[in-house]
Amino acid sequence: MGAYVLKRLGQSLITVAIVVLTVFLLLRLMPKNGYFTREDYVNMDKDARTAYLRNLGVLDDPFTQFGRFLSGLARGDLGRSITVYPRSPVLDVIGEKAPYSLWFGLAALVLSMVLGLGLGILMARYKDRFADGAGTVYVTIVRAIPSLIWLFFIQQWVTALLGWPMVFYEDRPVSWILPTVSLALSGIAWYAIWLRRFMVDEENRDYVKFAVSKGLPWKRVMRGHVLRNALVPLVQYFPQQILLTIAGSLLIESIYSIPGMGGLLVSAIRQQDNPLVQALVLLYSVLGVVGVFLGDLLMVLVDPRIKLAESSGKGAAA
Amino acid sequence: MKPRAMIIAVLMALTAVASAWAAGVDRYDAVYASEGSSLRYFYTPTTTDQRVAANTQDGLVEQDRFGRFVPSLAQSWTVSPDGLTWTFKLRPGLMYVDSSGQKTRWEITADDFVEGLRYVSDPKNGIKNFSRDVRNLISGLNAYYLDLSDVDSGKKKDLTRDQALANFANVGISAPDKYTVVYRLSKPTPFFLSYLVMELFLPVEKEFLDTVGLDFGVSKEKLVFSGAYYISDWQRSKRIVLKANPHYWDAGKISVKTITLQYVPDPTTQVAMFQRGELSRADLGADQVKALAKSKWGQYIYSDPPSADRFSVTYWFVQNFTSANPEFKAFVNNLNFRKALYYGIDRVKLNELDDPYKPGQIIRNTVVPEFQIFDEKGVDYTDYPGVKEIKAAGNYYNKAKARDYFKKALAELTDGKGTIKGVSPTTVDYKPIAEVKVDGKLPLQMVYVSLPDAVETKRALLLKAMLEEAFGKENIEVTLGQCIDDVFGEVVEPRRFDLLHDNFRFGYADPAAQLSRLVTGGGVNDGQYSDPEFDKLVQEAMSKTVLSERYAIFAKAEALYLDRCYVLPWAMGGTAYQITKVVPFTYPRGGFGITRFKFKGMVVEKDPITAKRYEQLKAAFYKEMAAAK
Structure with a gap:
């Protein structure tokens, strides 16, 4: 296990380094005229444009720029934003925005898990009956109708009906509810439909039929075997989902005016804010890799049959 | 205006303002859709940045509600007889405040204006907005900037950066005493005041700047404020709260004590928030106007283009005189063809996409906007002979005339059997925007390029239908191309267009701001045409320092330019309808710099302003303005 963890950490580091380097180099291929608007071309002559680019640091050769990035990284300094929030330290920008995405994301994730897994269990338990049908209708609606439509419906009509604010206010807790619910809706559907599917699969397996025929109570079979085994394929995603809540939601944060991380990477890329893009890519890739790694470990904890590494040359992973 | 009428107009206006004050509320809530980038007020790439800068920092002068330049931090000024030295006397004893509204230890002094210019240069x-116009305006400034730039790039090795910085002493700005700022200009510039409302001429306190260093303006705590408001709260992508500066020099004019601006990018949400009483103002798009017109909100909807942020923007069609499309190149260099286009475009129809109710009110035939530039007698530049007639002509659309000109163009450019003289078949490569095969025969192939949003797409389709219908599909075929979002980078610079929809805003209060950039090789001459006669007239106008003489020649130049159809102006900016509780005409207006974003003097009422009341206030305001001039 220790060797496996070390090996995975090494692989993770290499993966992150490749991602960061690739993004770094791709950013350097972006055209320099992207730093200027129409008005800038009128206001600035070539010398002024060159001076501007030089002071942004984007005219240095890529190796110098990468060296600067790494040395800053070693000191815990990710640099300053150059175009989206000029001169603001990147860590300050992320530090201001990440908590909003994180808290909304975590609240929505908990809601999705509680309601989604509960709904999935109900749908599997009462397969082909009302609960299953109602759950399927919900899942179909959420997945088939473009999210923009029901998100706007919730914002426009539900707030009018309940007299709640249309946008998020930090000092009015009632305004936190709808963004959280909106964020959770598709997660609930996702957990419900997949848990139902895995539970129904498990219910049809021989060991379940055997256990039932041996006289084990149905509830015990469901809790101790079916649910536990059905959760195995899902739990590996939990860590990643938790960690990547920090990335926020472009759509919902925009609709409810939540000052989170959603859209920050898009803005940074569009405005060629290299330090901000690099920091975000680094953050997201580290969290992604760590999430996958923790997911693997979690799977082993939930299902002891799964082995992550070969043990003494004998059996492989189950 | 007769004295009696003038007195009545002034009384009416005063009554209107007084009654507004009486019913006023002390807060203003609005939204913003373009995210602010920073609080460093010398660098304001978005309108949100400009709005915050305008309300939290004052310059030497500002514009009042009639657009006149009036004293601000300077209480008076004088100009030397040669027009080169401008001396401003500051109000003594004014202090900067911090983000809690407390007085700081720093007084606003003349040195702060020197430091401000040193910072931007x-x-x-x-500072991207530090344009070559500004560099060339003040004596020694361009040389100072270029030296520093050359030192930084390593081109200049005989000078250290510190030495180059020390040369700022040679720049034409000085503070001979604590309350006197002197500018020495490179050439007489009678419209110099219109530069001073730009953010580039704001003050900064040196000791404070040295203390915060690179962090200047990265948060509200890294700023001190000289304006009518201070920033009491600032959250990226969320909200900006401005509170009235209790130590402001003109505090008596500030009736709105708290301004809350929320980041709400969605226009639908904005309107719903207004309807629920959460906002003091909402802007409406054409579709929203249609949706609300028959509801109870219909009575409150109106538009006032001259007070809109984008009023000084002129929209025009640019023609590519050096087109890679040999068919279009042959045609566009023919005056009759350009006149055919000029008369063949129905400006009212095009405007209906932006303003379905009063499309005629946003037509602009001139390059230079109206209500912006006035001579020493208060005469609007666009009322000078030559330009006045063009402005007054309204919609130039005349299908018969357009067809006549087109026939003349065909007679001159084709052999009478449909072959375009001197054009060989080829493929015009405007990839990734368009690719067109031309065969040197009619129909003339031309590529019109626009942005991909819904209104621009509709406009492109309408224009294509308009031209093909006017001249016949057998004579002209318009191919539509779209860029992603950067008209200059994707279209203008790589020359991937024949006809293009674009716009341009004014920089300062002189026709040169626009016309000097439209000459051969000028910064806005995107069509790349050349007309020595026009160039000469512009040069001649720029050499005049008496405004009326200057404008008379500029008007002649502009009339010639428009008569020869080098660009095709068709609309003004500022088409937005609104529902608002803000009493119109109570706040500053003007097309230049940042004072048009000031809330100073703004009066907000409890209930929305009806369109009927707006019309009454408008009538009184224009009478008052005429009297004031």
Whole structure:
């Protein structure tokens, strides 16, 4: 296990380094005229444009720029934003925005898990009956109708009906509810439909039929075997989902005016804010890799049959 | 205006303002859709940045509600007889305040204006708006900037950066005493005041700047404020709260004590928030106007283009005189063809996409906007002979005339059997925007390029239908191309267009702001045409320092330019309808710099202003303005 963890950490580091380097180099291929608007071309002559680019640091050769990035990284300094929030330290920008995405994301994730897994269990338990049908209708609606439509419906009509604010206010807790619910809706559907599917699969397996025929109570079979085994394929995603809540939601944060991380990477890329893009890519890739790694470990904890590494040359992973 | 009428107009206006004050509320809530980038007020790439800068920092002068330049931090000024030296006397004893509204230890002094200019002219500070116009305006400034730039790039090795910085002493700005700022200009510039409302001429306190260093303006705590408001709260992508500065020099004019601006990018949400009483103002798009017109909100909807942020923007069609499309190149260099286009475009129809109710009110035939530039007698530049007639002509659309000109163009450019003289078949490569095969025969192939949003797409389709219908599909075929979002980078610079929809805003109060950039090789001459006669007239006008003489020649130049159809102006900016509780005409207006974003003097009422009341206030305001001039 220790060797496996070390090996995975090494692989993770290499993966992150490749991602960061690739993004770094791709950013350097972006055209320099992207730093200027129409008005800038009128206001600035070539010398002024060159001076501007030089002071942004984007005219240095890529190796110098990468060296600067790494040395800053070693000191815990990710640099300053150059175009989206000029001169603001990147860590300050992320530090201001990440908590909003994180808290909304975590609240929505908990809601999705509680309601989604509960709904999935109900749908599997009462397969082909009302609960299953109602759950399927919900899942179909959420997945088939473009999210923009029901998100706007919730914002426009539900707030009018309940007299709640249309946008998020930090000092009015009632305004936190709808963004959280909106964020959770598709997660609930996702957990419900997949848990139902895995539970129904498990219910049809021989060991379940055997256990039932041996006289084990149905509830015990469901809790101790079916649910536990059905959760195995899902739990590996939990860590990643938790960690990547920090990335926020472009759509919902925009609709409810939540000052989170959603859209920050898009803005940074569009405005060629290299330090901000690099920091975000680094953050997201580290969290992604760590999430996958923790997911693997979690799977082993939930299902002891799964082995992550070969043990003494004998059996492989189950 | 007769004295009696003038007195009545003034009384009416005063009554209107007084009654508004009486019913007023002390807060204003609005939204913003373009995210602010920073609080460093010398660098304001978005309108949100400009709005915050305008309300939290004052310059030497500002514009009042009639657009006149009036004293601000300077209480008076004088100009030397040669027009080169401008001396401003500051109000003594004014202090900067911090983000809690408390007085700081720093007084606003003349040195702060010197420091401000020193800051913006250092290339290391990356102030993009520090234009060559400004550099060439003040004596020695351009040389100072270029030296620093050359030192930074390594081109100049005989000078250290510190030495180059020390040369700022040679720049034409000085503070001979604590309350006197003197500018020495490179050439007489009677419209110099219109530069001073730009953010580039704001003050900064040196000791404070040295203390915060690179962090200047990265948060509200890294700023001190000289304006009518201070920033009491600032959250990226969320909200900005401005509170009235209790130590402001003109505090008596500030009736709105708290301004809350929320980041709400969605226009639908904005309107619903207004309807629920959460906002003091909402802007409406054409579709929203249609949706609300028959509801109870219909009575409150109106538009006032001259007070809109974008009023000084002129929209025009640019023609590519050096087109890679040999068919279009042959045609566009023919005056009759350009006149055919000029008369063949129905401006009212095009405007209906932006303003379905009063499309005629936003037509602009001139390059230079109206209500912006006035001579020493208060005469609007666009009322000078030559330009006045063009302005007054309204919609130029005349299908018969257009067809006549087109026939003349065909007679001159084709052999009478449909072959375009001197054009060989080829493929016009405007990839990735368009690719067109031309065969040197009619129909003339031309590529019109626009942005991909819904209104621009509709406009492109309408224009294509308009031209093909006017001249016949057998004579002209318009191919539509779209860029992603950067008209200059994707279209203009790589020359991937024949006809293009674009716009341009004014920089300062002189026709040169636009016309000098439209000459051969000028910064806005995107069509790349050349007309020595026009160039000469512009040069001649720029050499005049008496405004009326200057404008008379500029008007002649502009009339010639428009008669020869080098660009095809068709609309003004500022088409937005609104529902608002803000009493119109109570706040500053003007097309230049940032004072048009000031809330100073703004009066907000409890209930929305009806369109009927707006019309009454408008009538009174224009009477008052005429009297004031």
